[in-house]
Amino acid sequence: MKFYVPTIGSKFKLLSPWEFVLYKEGRNSSLFQAFGPHVDKLVPIQVLTQKWRGVQKETAYKFALPPGTILSVDRIYIRQNQQNFDSITMRICETSHPFILHAAMDKKGK
DSSP: OOOOOOOTTOEEEOSSOEEEEEEOSGGGHHHHHHHGGGGGGSEEEEEEEEETTEEEEEEEEEEEEOTTOEEEEEEEEOOTTOGGGOEEEEEEEEOOOHHHHHHHHHHHTO
């Protein structure tokens, strides 16, 4: 059996849309900033999250990156016996997503 473990800098190209729930928290702030004036077009949803005070309702957003988007692994965090904290942080290298594409062109002054 072959098992691939990505390293920092590994790149992935999406072959199909990748849909996920985007939480409005510090580690996602650059993605929210990339939406610029289009941030109001995100679809809010209510999610239940486990906090130290118990289960809480939070607002998050449905989001999808299109096929062809290239992502690179920026950070891997794994804690033994603490799977709630395991995470992989990825950066968007290339995308045709219209909101993010618009933000990148604004930053370049085009």
